Amino acid sequence: MAGLWALDCLVLAGILACGVLVVRLKNLNGATMALSGIGTLMTLMFVLLGAPDDAHAEVVVGAITLPVLFLLAIGKTRTDVRDVGDLGEVATGLTIAVFAVLSMRHDWAPDEADPVAQPDRYQDRGQEGQSQNRDCPDRRRP
Amino acid sequence: MITVNYLAAAALMCLGMYTVLSRRNLIKIVMGLSLMESSTYLLLVSLAYRGGSTAPVLLDPPNGVTMQQLASGNVADPVLQNFCLTAIVIGVAATAVFLAAVVRLAQHRRSLDSDTDREVRG
Numbered sequence: 001m002a003g004l005w006a007l008d009c010l011v012l013a014g015i016l017a018c019g020v021l022v023v024r025l026k027n028l029n030g031a032t033m034a035l036s037g038i039g040t041l042m043t044l045m046f047v048l049l050g051a052p053d054d055a056h057a058e059v060v061v062g063a064i065t066l067p068v069l070f071l072l073a074i075g076k077t078r079t080d081v082r083d084v085g086d087l088g089e090v091a092t093g094l095t096i097a098v099f100a101v102l103s104m105r106h107d108w109a110p111d112e113a114d115p116v117a118q119p120d121r122y123q124d125r126g127q128e129g130q131s132q133n134r135d136c137p138d139r140r141r142p
Numbered sequence: 143m144i145t146v147n148y149l150a151a152a153a154l155m156c157l158g159m160y161t162v163l164s165r166r167n168l169i170k171i172v173m174g175l176s177l178m179e180s181s182t183y184l185l186l187v188s189l190a191y192r193g194g195s196t197a198p199v200l201l202d203p204p205n206g207v208t209m210q211q212l213a214s215g216n217v218a219d220p221v222l223q224n225f226c227l228t229a230i231v232i233g234v235a236a237t238a239v240f241l242a243a244v245v246r247l248a249q250h251r252r253s254l255d256s257d258t259d260r261e262v263r264g
Contacts, residue, residue, distance in 0.1 A: 005143050012150040015184070019157045022173055023165075031173055038180055049147075049187050050197040050218040054226050058183070061234045066176060069234075073241040074169060077248040 008048055014041045032070040039063035147188035154181035166256050168244045172237060179233040183226050190222035198223070 018041065021034035039062025046055035154177060161174025198220040207216065248254050 008143070009146060012146060015180075016150060016153055016157075019154050019177055019180075022177060023157055023161050028167070028169055031170070035173060035176060038177070042180060042183060045147075045184065046187055049191045050195055051187050051190065051223045051226065052197050052199065054183070054187060054223055054230065057227055057230045061230055062180070065234055066237060069238055069241055070169065070173070073172075073245050076245045077169070077254055079249075081249050 004048060008045070011041050011045045011048065015045070028074050029071065032067050032074070035070065036063055036067040039066060144188055144191055144193075147184060147191075151181045151185040151188065154178075154184065168248065168254050168256050169241075171256065172240045172244060175240065176233070176237055179229070179237075182229055183233075186222050186226040186229065190219040190226070192216075192218060 015038055018034045018037040022031050022038070025031040025034060039058060042062055043055045043059040046052070046058055158174045158177030158179075158181060161177060162171050165171055165174065195216055195218045198217040244254075251258065
């Protein structure tokens with residue numbers, strides 16, 4: 001029993017040390033790894049305290065999923081994206097609306113879907129695709 | 143002895159709150175919120191623990207122990223552990239939503255500094 005409490009205090013010290021690292025580290029990736037360390041140590045603490053189901057959830061979420069989410073977010077904030085209007089919601093909505101209209105106008109009958117039999121139909125769709133590009137210019141160009 | 147766990151949970155909560163209040167990097171703020179969530183997990187599981195108890199996974203009672211004795215203190219409290227499980231699942235979803243908002247804001251403003259984001263000031 002004394003060994004269990006010694007291990008308990010050790011794991012608690014590790015958790016607090018990792019917490020201080022999360023606060024103090026300037027490097028965001030390093031802070032994310034410290035957060036992952038907190039998740040791992042918390043798993044060990046749950047096993048010590050008799051909660052294996054929580055330990056299972058915590059090792060999946062706290063030690064793996066959360067750091068992956070943070071690393072993805074850090075990577076995406078460092079990528080340079082083209083700024084389209086006010087948060088881009090208007091352009092996205094226009095694109096969705098154009099696609100919805102196009103798919104409603106398209107007849108999905110299988111016997112008519114042969115490009116050899118009806119080449120003009122597919123030419124029409126190509127022109128419509130170009131016209132819907134006019135709404136949000138440069139969105140598909142690098 | 144379990145008091146040490148309570149104190150550690152309080153310290154972790156204070157660390158997270160200090161991060162949220164003092165850092166200006168938006169991702170660091172979300173990390174502080176994650177720290178505060180972790181302190182909640184620690185507090186709930188520590189509350190569920192009873193002295194010398196085992197995990198509440200029971201096929202049969204151990205030798206010489208009746209079900210009545212088990213219910214009165216030889217296993218950890220499964221109710222609080224389930225609270226903790228729910229908190230873990232909700233916590234990861236909330237963190238994902240925060241991070242999505244931060245990424246969108248950072249791509250729009252080209253800055254992770256919360257001090258330059260005039261529109262999100264309270």
